[in-house]
Structures are given as C-alpha cells and as structure tokens.
Amino acid sequence: MPRILVLADLGRENYHVGDEAMGITAATQLVDRGFEVHIGTTNLKHSEHNIGVAHGYIHTLEFPSSPAEREQYLEEVRQHLLGQPARPEIEEFTQAMTEIDGILIAGGGNMNSTYGWLLYERAAYGLIAQTFEIPLVISGQSLGPVLTDKDSEILQELLSASRLVGVREISSYQWTQDHNVPAHHMIDDATFYVSEHRQLPGETVPDLPDQYICATFVGLDNEQIQHLAKALDEAYKVHHLHTVFVPHKGTPGRKDEDYLVHAAIARQMNSKPIVLPILHADAAVSIHRNAYVAIANRYHPGVFSLSSGVPFIGLIPDAFTDMRLRGMMSHYGAENYTIPLDSADATVYSSALAEIIRWHDDISSTLFQRTSQLRSFSEAWWNAVEQALTGSADLQNKLPVLAPAVSLTPQSWTPVAAEQRNRIYRRSLEIAQGYADQDREQSWERDYQNRRDRMEPISDEIRRAVKQNLTDAPLASVVIPTLNAADVIGHQLECLSRQVNAPAFEVIISDNGSTDALGAVVDGFRDRLNVRIVDSSEIQNVSYARNVGIEDAQTDFILICDADDFVCEDWVRSLYTTLKNHPNSYVLGQYLNVADTGDLSLENREIYQLFTQPKWQNLFIQEPNPHEKIEVHFFVGGASFGARKHDLLALGGFDSSYKRGSDDWDFWARARKAGMQQVESYGAAVLYRISQSPRKQFRRHYFYALNDVLVTVRYPEQVQRDISLLKQGFVLAKTPYRLFKYKDAQSRLKTFSEGGYALGAVAGFLKYKLLRQVPAPLLMKRSS
Known part of the structure; x- marks a missing residue:
C-alpha cells in the first residue's frame, strides 16, 4: 500500500x-x-x-x-x-x-x-x-x-x-x-467535504432555526460592524431570518479571532442572533450548508454554501480576497454577488440580502445544477491525483476541462459595486506588493546588520577553524592567477578566509610578474589561510599563470578564481562538493555581475549581502558528447571554475596562445572532446567586477570577440559564439550613430562594449578565418 x-x-x-x-x-x-x-x-x-x-x-x-x-x-x-x-x-x-x-x-x-x-x-x-x-x-x-x-x-x-x-x-x-x-x-479541494461527527474539545452546538442567514466575518472596523448589524436586523424584520454567526478561525475554548467580531456585531443588533464558538469543520460545514442564505468576507464559507445550493454574498476587503473569493464564486457564475467592503453601507448590504432572498429558489436551482457538473469534475480530478501518485504517464490530456459557468447578474447594486471593487483591487494590490518587497528588503537589511554586529566573533570563529585547517592536509587547491593586483586581491583573500562549511584548502597565488606590494598583502592573511605565492613570470599570460598554479597544487581538486573578484561564502564548498559528486567532470560557477564603482569591498552593503545570501544549488549537467556544442545557462568563465588536477594535466591545462580571453572555452572544448561531463553550479557564485570605463570595456570586448573567433575556428562543433560577420559588421557600422544619439553613461558603456566586440569579431574573421593565421596551441609541457 x-x-x-x-x-x-x-x-x-x-x-x-x-x-x-x-x-x-x-x-x-x-x-x-x-x-x-x-x-x-x-x-x-x-x-x-x-x-x-x-x-x-x-x-x-x-x-x-x-x-x-x-x-x-x-x-x-x-x-x-x-x-x-x-x-x-x-x-x-x-x-x-x-x-x-x-x-x-x-x-x-x-x-x-x-x-x-x-x-x-x-x-x-x-x-x-x-x-x-x-x-x-x-x-x-x-x-x-x-x-x-x-x-x-x-x-x-x-x-x-x-x-x-x-x-x-x-x-x-x-x-x-x-x-x-x-x-x-480546478475547484477547491474542500468543495465536497464529507462531514462526520468529530468535535473540538468542549464543543457544543445549540439548536438552530429552520431557516437562517449564516454569517462569517473577520477584521471589521466599527463602522462596518454597525452597517452589517443594521442590515442583518433588517433581514430579520422583513424576511424573519435569524442570523447565525459561524467562526471560521479561532482557538478552541477561547473567545478570539472571528468570535470577537461576531460578538461586536451581535451587540449592535436587536434580533437576537446566535453567536457560535469555533467548531470542528464537521459541524461548521454542516451549518453553512443548511443555511437559507450566507454572507461572509472569508473564502471557505462561500465554498461550503455555494456547493450546497445556498445563495452567497462575498464581501471583498482587499486584492487577495478578491482574487480567491471571486475566482471561487465564478465556478458557479456567482462572481458578481460580491461587494467591496470598504465602500459599502447598510443600504447596500440590505439591498444585496433582499435580492438573494427574493430570488432564493431560482439561484439555488442554478447552483445545484452547476454543483452536479462540478462533482463529476472533482471525481475525475481525484482519479488523476491517484494516477499521478502511482506513476501513471501523461495526465495532461486526460483530465476534462473545467467548463465556465453562466454568470448570474444581480439587479440593482452590481454596476456600482464592480466599479468600486476594481478600484479597491488595484490600490490594495499595489500596497500589498509594495509592502512585500519592502519587507524582504528590510529583513535582509536586518540580517546584514546582525551579521555586521557579530562580525568580530564570527571572524574569530572562522580564524580558529582556519588555524585547525592549517594543520590538516588540504583537500582542495584554490589557484589565483595574479598580475599587479595588490590593490584588490585582499578582498578576494578576505572572502576565502570567510568560507563556510568548506573542506581544508590551500590558496596558491600564481604571480605573473607583479611589481606591486603583493607579498605584503598576502602576508596579512597567513594566519587565516594556507596561502603561498608561486612564480609564473616566465610568460606573462593568465593561462600560463593558471597552469603554473595547477602544477604546484598539492591536491587533485583545483578551484580557480580571479584576484579582483569576490567569491561567495560557500564557493569552495560548492565547487568541491560538485566535483566530488561528479568525478568525470569540470564545473562552471555562475557570475553575479557588480558594477565596479571603485569602492567595492565586504564593507559595501550590496557586496556583503551577495556574499552571504544563500544561492540556489541547482546543477545543469551536459552529458559527454564530443560532437555536441557547449551549452551554458548563465554567464560563466575562468573566474569560477573547478576540475580535477589529473584531468587538467592530461589535457595540457589552459592554452597560453590566447591573449585576454577564451582560454576557458578552449579548455572546455578539449574536455568535451575527451568525453568529460560539464556541470554548471549556481552555488559556486562569484561577484564579478564590471568596469564602468568605456575605454576598458571597449578593449576587453575587442579581445573577447577576437578570441571567440579563434576558439570557434579550432573547435567548430563544440563552440558556437555570436560572431556572425554580417551581424557584427552591422553593429560596428551603427556604433558612431549610437554614440552620437545616446549620451547617458549606461547607454554609452553598452555601446562601447558592443562596438568593441563587433570590431574584434571582424578582426578575428579577417585574421583567423580569411588569412588563416591560427597560432599553434601553447599547452602545459607536462601534458600527456
């Protein structure tokens, strides 16, 4: 079973x-x-x-x-x-x-x-x-x-x-x-609830009139209470219908929630209504179903009433209730029997009650006919649930479509109510959405402040853990290629010193010929990180620097980042765990782009929140297929990358024939041809600096495109980049016009970036495709 x-x-x-x-x-x-x-x-x-x-x-x-x-x-x-x-x-x-x-x-x-x-x-x-x-x-x-x-x-x-x-x-x-x-x-799950004889502790139900108005309310102000009391008294005076108040929510044995609102209305009434305590669903549903008519500003009283042929008026206080209550009532064609709570008075309530009482038999007959159709749909739905839970295939086309009901139209109060309801819905939704967005922002702000307030104790705790790790053999090696990055690498080392749930790891800074104070910056982290500097100045190239760091690593788990970015607090753990769980793979982490405004550090609120905020741990896996193109689902690159050392050595590491980009794509292509699995990990996130200098972005994207052409020439099956000569030539031709037309900083930055890429693509086409000046690969000497 x-x-x-x-x-x-x-x-x-x-x-x-x-x-x-x-x-x-x-x-x-x-x-x-x-x-x-x-x-x-x-x-x-x-x-x-x-x-x-x-x-x-x-x-x-x-x-x-x-x-x-x-x-x-x-x-x-x-x-x-x-x-x-x-x-x-x-x-x-x-x-x-x-x-x-x-x-x-x-x-x-x-x-x-x-x-x-x-x-x-x-x-x-x-x-x-x-x-x-x-x-x-x-x-x-x-x-x-x-x-x-x-x-x-x-x-x-x-x-x-x-x-x-x-x-x-x-x-x-x-x-x-x-x-x-x-x-x-579909319809609500409880539409055809079957009552038994369960009771809440101390529950008693008095004898009720043969015919009554079933009423359920929550959250009313004094004016609304007075209006409803007057309308319900009027219904008793004219139609001889007592009111029975049935709470929908409350604590058994206490007078709270709905009961307090009902008691307040009852005190304003002369017709001696019955105010019930909170009851088990068995009793509450039965009372709703046996009513003559019903009125409520809660959802399920309408479900229980309409499905039993009881005419129902829904009071709408906000957008949330409007969506649910009118959505449910539309299954019976009764969505127009709703009133905006904030703008109604006793006259409107009395008119609405008088109308559904007057047309009770016709409305009830229509509801019963619709209920018969809905019961058949409900049975089909639960049969489909059974099939889905037992693994039956393809349920999408087997369920009947829930046919719309013919709408019922009240006589006198609908047009005004509809206009007011729509206005209240828009205003209420705007307020509620604004509150939700603000609540989330403020909650993260409080979390940020709490973390900042506790930063020193946390830092001490992390420092003790790191010191313990210094005595253990590392399980992973973080490689950082570096050239004159003393002004920014401290931020990256600070991020690495604050890793959570990470295995013991070493940090290898591969110095590609720095002339700045790199050594002094690194010395400041030796009490927190197992860190060392290795010399990779023989060839000034980021790929070569990565290769030297890889060769020097003591472990088989190589994690690569850049000196000028910010790895997030679970970056090491995410890359290491993913590599460990997928042995024949290389792992790509996602880039979270941040504008480099010159003041980026963990003291920056945006950076700190992104550093600590939980990341999705979803993985995208591309199974080995040497002839299938590489697909990526987010912006990736060599600044958040992991692979096994033995795989890197076997493939010759990164190709130093590339200048300023695409060496990562080149490695991935060779790895794919060698039958390796590609895994993209959301959790291995890095905050990636985006320069706000148009000149730097033009130059960077020029080399991106130039090398994109080269890697596609070398590996046309595996790498397919957006380097169409026709498209990029068109972009290049429009660049002067766009620079003349758009003067704001972000538009100009985008134009310079796209223009640089277009120029690089054209230059790459001429150099590598037309003239065939493709350089020989420059791989690790130790490749096998």
Whole structure:
C-alpha cells in the first residue's frame, strides 16, 4: 500500500476550518483509493484528535516569517539534501520523508509572499520530492497575487517539480501559463467535504432555526460592524431570518479571532442572533450548508454554501480576497454577488440580502445544477491525483476541462459595486506588493546588520577553524592567477578566509610578474589561510599563470578564481562538493555581475549581502558528447571554475596562445572532446567586477570577440559564439550613430562594449578565418 504524505496547513492551535477541511478531504480521497495516508502537521496530538482519518502523522518543518530567514532556512534544507549537515529538525524530517512514496500538497491560498513561510515550507517538500524522486502533486492552489521576484522563482521551481498541478482561479492558471508551468484549472479541494461527527474539545452546538442567514466575518472596523448589524436586523424584520454567526478561525475554548467580531456585531443588533464558538469543520460545514442564505468576507464559507445550493454574498476587503473569493464564486457564475467592503453601507448590504432572498429558489436551482457538473469534475480530478501518485504517464490530456459557468447578474447594486471593487483591487494590490518587497528588503537589511554586529566573533570563529585547517592536509587547491593586483586581491583573500562549511584548502597565488606590494598583502592573511605565492613570470599570460598554479597544487581538486573578484561564502564548498559528486567532470560557477564603482569591498552593503545570501544549488549537467556544442545557462568563465588536477594535466591545462580571453572555452572544448561531463553550479557564485570605463570595456570586448573567433575556428562543433560577420559588421557600422544619439553613461558603456566586440569579431574573421593565421596551441609541457 503506497504511503502518501498529505500537507495542508494543519495542526495550528488557532483552528482554521477551511485549512482543516481541505486537509481532511484530501486525506479521505486518498484513503478511499487505497493509499496509506500520513499527515504533515505542526502539532501531532492536535491533528490525531481532529483528523483521525490518517494512518500516521509527521511533524512538518516550520519556517520563519522573516523573508531573509526563511530563504536561508530553505537553503539549509537544500544543502542538507546535497549531503551537508543541518539542524536536527531538518535531518529528522528528511529521514522521515525517505519512507514516503508520494506527496500531495493539498489546497490553500498560501503560495504568495503574504504567507511566504508557508510557500517556503511547501518548497521544501518540492526539493525533497526532486531529491528522492518522489511523485509530487499540488492540488487546489491560489497563486499570488502578491509575489516578490525571489518568491516567484521559488514558486516556479516548486510547481515545475510536480507531476500534476491544480489551481483554483483563472488568474492563478494564467500565472502558470505565463511561467511555462503545466497546470489545470480546478475547484477547491474542500468543495465536497464529507462531514462526520468529530468535535473540538468542549464543543457544543445549540439548536438552530429552520431557516437562517449564516454569517462569517473577520477584521471589521466599527463602522462596518454597525452597517452589517443594521442590515442583518433588517433581514430579520422583513424576511424573519435569524442570523447565525459561524467562526471560521479561532482557538478552541477561547473567545478570539472571528468570535470577537461576531460578538461586536451581535451587540449592535436587536434580533437576537446566535453567536457560535469555533467548531470542528464537521459541524461548521454542516451549518453553512443548511443555511437559507450566507454572507461572509472569508473564502471557505462561500465554498461550503455555494456547493450546497445556498445563495452567497462575498464581501471583498482587499486584492487577495478578491482574487480567491471571486475566482471561487465564478465556478458557479456567482462572481458578481460580491461587494467591496470598504465602500459599502447598510443600504447596500440590505439591498444585496433582499435580492438573494427574493430570488432564493431560482439561484439555488442554478447552483445545484452547476454543483452536479462540478462533482463529476472533482471525481475525475481525484482519479488523476491517484494516477499521478502511482506513476501513471501523461495526465495532461486526460483530465476534462473545467467548463465556465453562466454568470448570474444581480439587479440593482452590481454596476456600482464592480466599479468600486476594481478600484479597491488595484490600490490594495499595489500596497500589498509594495509592502512585500519592502519587507524582504528590510529583513535582509536586518540580517546584514546582525551579521555586521557579530562580525568580530564570527571572524574569530572562522580564524580558529582556519588555524585547525592549517594543520590538516588540504583537500582542495584554490589557484589565483595574479598580475599587479595588490590593490584588490585582499578582498578576494578576505572572502576565502570567510568560507563556510568548506573542506581544508590551500590558496596558491600564481604571480605573473607583479611589481606591486603583493607579498605584503598576502602576508596579512597567513594566519587565516594556507596561502603561498608561486612564480609564473616566465610568460606573462593568465593561462600560463593558471597552469603554473595547477602544477604546484598539492591536491587533485583545483578551484580557480580571479584576484579582483569576490567569491561567495560557500564557493569552495560548492565547487568541491560538485566535483566530488561528479568525478568525470569540470564545473562552471555562475557570475553575479557588480558594477565596479571603485569602492567595492565586504564593507559595501550590496557586496556583503551577495556574499552571504544563500544561492540556489541547482546543477545543469551536459552529458559527454564530443560532437555536441557547449551549452551554458548563465554567464560563466575562468573566474569560477573547478576540475580535477589529473584531468587538467592530461589535457595540457589552459592554452597560453590566447591573449585576454577564451582560454576557458578552449579548455572546455578539449574536455568535451575527451568525453568529460560539464556541470554548471549556481552555488559556486562569484561577484564579478564590471568596469564602468568605456575605454576598458571597449578593449576587453575587442579581445573577447577576437578570441571567440579563434576558439570557434579550432573547435567548430563544440563552440558556437555570436560572431556572425554580417551581424557584427552591422553593429560596428551603427556604433558612431549610437554614440552620437545616446549620451547617458549606461547607454554609452553598452555601446562601447558592443562596438568593441563587433570590431574584434571582424578582426578575428579577417585574421583567423580569411588569412588563416591560427597560432599553434601553447599547452602545459607536462601534458600527456
């Protein structure tokens, strides 16, 4: 019997009817299909009592609410899955998940930045599913609408790891299409919840009227409370309908959350409403379904009402509720029965209630007809979930399409409500998105300040670890080719002295003929780094300097960086681990470009944040194929590179016939021809300086292009660069015009860079392709 882990937002002390209902429904559907269901929960005892249907319970990971902290926590999970130690709860959770055969992330509205800690919790399950090749299904989700750029990346990664994805609204479905994620438009997981007789501790339900208005509210101000009290009293006076307030969220045994709002409305009313405490989903759902009409500014009361033929009015306080509530109501054609909360008064509420009461039978009949269609769709969806979890192939074309409903149109208040609702949506979304972006920025600023405040203790700790490493034989060798870089190499050595979770490593500075104070700078790091300088001045060429450093290395793991950049704090570990896990490979790390404004150091806030910020540990692997062109997924080069020493020696190292570039591509081409695997590692990141001098950029890109032509002439199958003579000739011809037209610094910098590359491409074509002046390779003498 396959063991399936169901994750919903379960186990909270503050009981949430909708979350519990979705989790119970998902678990029940799987149990009915023969699965052994385990529940991911924050409170084992709580869920054992309140759910009951599961075979077992696993304590889920609880992520911090701070964006910076949750990003770092997720990265710790990612690193642990790659073999690194982690805090005990991560290790215990990961171990428990190795016993699971499939994962179902049940529905909810938490895949956004507003509830980012829940998004990241789900992202951890996605990483586990990928690592252990566990089938993953994501059901009944709302995506966004508020997402920071980082959270959007995390969400896309999570959805892409899933075999089957279902989203509840057209807007969420559109998000998946915009991000090339296969998905299905569906209904909420709890739509057809089956009530039993479970109860919360101390739960009692009084006798209710035969006909009543079911009401659920949260977060109302005094004016809104007065308006609703007046409207509900009016409904009793005219239509003889009592109001029953049903909390959707609250702590059992306490009067909090929704109950406080309901009690405040009841105190303003004369019609003696019934104010219920928080109830188990079994009782709460039944009360919603037995109502005559319903009104709420929460989501699931609408789900339970409409699916039972109960006319429902949704009150919209913000963009998040608007997207979810109207998205759900559109499944029944009832999306126009919504009112913007901020701009309504008692008259609007009374008019809306009067209308759905007057047309109750017609609306209810229409809802029941639609419910029959949705029930068939729901059954097909859960069958598809079963197939996905058991490994059935190609589900994308087997599910029926969720057909749209015919929209119902209220009589009197719709046009005004629609106009106000759209205005409130735009304003609310703008505010919420701004807050999310600011919250993330401020959280990283706090993290930066905390790290800066603790820098000396951390530095002492790192220094002690390095001293211990000085007594151990190094496992990796960092090679830095250097020529007159005394003014910048200290920053790179500082980065290397602050590496985290790194193996013991040596640093070999290959001096290509420096005449500055290089030795004095290096001496300042000998108490923190196993560092030495070797002489490579015989041939002044970066490739030659790299080769001399490689030959001098004591280990077989060679990691290469430049003197003027900043390797990130886990650069050594990432390159070393990747090389160790992929023996027949060379590894390329990503470049994170930073503008060289002349004041770059770890004291710079942007540099320090990039240095410490967790990096994705994704790997792109290009399997050995001597005749396949080299493909890269991010900007790469010799400034973040790793390979085994024996492979480097066997291939002759780097070719010193290249001047100022493309020697790295030349090595990769030879490695590919020799049958080596190419691995790109996001984690092996380096902050790469981009000069802001137009003259320097013109000269740099000229040599880039010149050497790109040379390497493509030598290895036309393996290396294909953008050196079309026609294209680059056109760029070169337009360069004077662009310099005349664009006067701002960034445009001129771009023009000089592209113009330099175009000129180099034309010169390379003439020299290497037309005149065939191709130099002989200049490799290591020790090549074999």
